[in-house]
Amino acid sequence: MRSILALMRVAWLTALSYRLGTLISVVGLLASIVPIYFISDAVQDVAQASIRLEGGQYFGFVVMGIAATYVLMAAVAAIPSALAGSIGSGTFESLLVTRTSVPWLLAGMAAYPLAQSMVRATLLLLGATLLGVGLEWSALPLAAVVLALMIVAYASLGLVAGALVLVFRTAGPLVTAVVAGSGLLGGVYYSTAVIPGWLQSLSDLVPLTYALRAIRRLLLGAAAWSDVVGDVSRLAGLTALTLLLGTLAFALALRHARNAGTLSQY
Numbered sequence: 001m002r003s004i005l006a007l008m009r010v011a012w013l014t015a016l017s018y019r020l021g022t023l024i025s026v027v028g029l030l031a032s033i034v035p036i037y038f039i040s041d042a043v044q045d046v047a048q049a050s051i052r053l054e055g056g057q058y059f060g061f062v063v064m065g066i067a068a069t070y071v072l073m074a075a076v077a078a079i080p081s082a083l084a085g086s087i088g089s090g091t092f093e094s095l096l097v098t099r100t101s102v103p104w105l106l107a108g109m110a111a112y113p114l115a116q117s118m119v120r121a122t123l124l125l126l127g128a129t130l131l132g133v134g135l136e137w138s139a140l141p142l143a144a145v146v147l148a149l150m151i152v153a154y155a156s157l158g159l160v161a162g163a164l165v166l167v168f169r170t171a172g173p174l175v176t177a178v179v180a181g182s183g184l185l186g187g188v189y190y191s192t193a194v195i196p197g198w199l200q201s202l203s204d205l206v207p208l209t210y211a212l213r214a215i216r217r218l219l220l221g222a223a224a225w226s227d228v229v230g231d232v233s234r235l236a237g238l239t240a241l242t243l244l245l246g247t248l249a250f251a252l253a254l255r256h257a258r259n260a261g262t263l264s265q266y
Helices: 001-015 018-033 033-047 049-053 058-089 092-096 102-130 137-168 174-185 197-203 208-217 225-260
Strands: none
Touching: 001 174, 018 092, 033 058, 033 102, 049 058, 049 174, 049 208, 058 102, 058 137, 058 174, 058 208, 092 102, 102 137, 137 208, 137 225, 174 197, 174 208, 208 225
């Protein structure tokens, strides 16, 4: 835990050197809610039927989807981005010879981007509540469990991208494909119920599909845990599968890089 906090502190001190950029980012984030509000009001009648179990209010529905996307993007991109930066600066090999184990080292590298995305998502949701979105705050602990499963699922895919960085020095289009595919099939802007039938099978393979549906039903639809346990179970299964895949891919890539002596080569 101390290693994670130390790596987060380094990232935080770096971010402090760009205070104006951070301030502009926060202001822009809050300002972006306003056009979403008016657009949501325009399509409310069209979308209401398909999202009735997820609160029925399209503004809250889409804001929740965008907030989840912020976290998803950070979960997928944090590890490959941090690895590329540390390999390029020549610090990754040095970090590996410290007493910190590889899992804790990777967690520390990903911690700050994830924390930053959580802050952005929270600000977005707080701004939405000021514009009339009602949240079931009592369901927040259950929603946090679902969110944690989603983060692990996408961070595991980030491990696969990190493995590509170790071997090829680039993750290629993997991160972009995961984010774009999840946004298209996971129900960020529309209910997965309206996705054409031939895409439904692909939607069922996307962790975001189950995470968003469960979180929306809990926080916007006042659903009980028993109402979302099916989605959570499927999400847990996908999380276990991606974690196994990511761990195996990264371990093999790290072994290859060590044997080839390429950890210090950019």
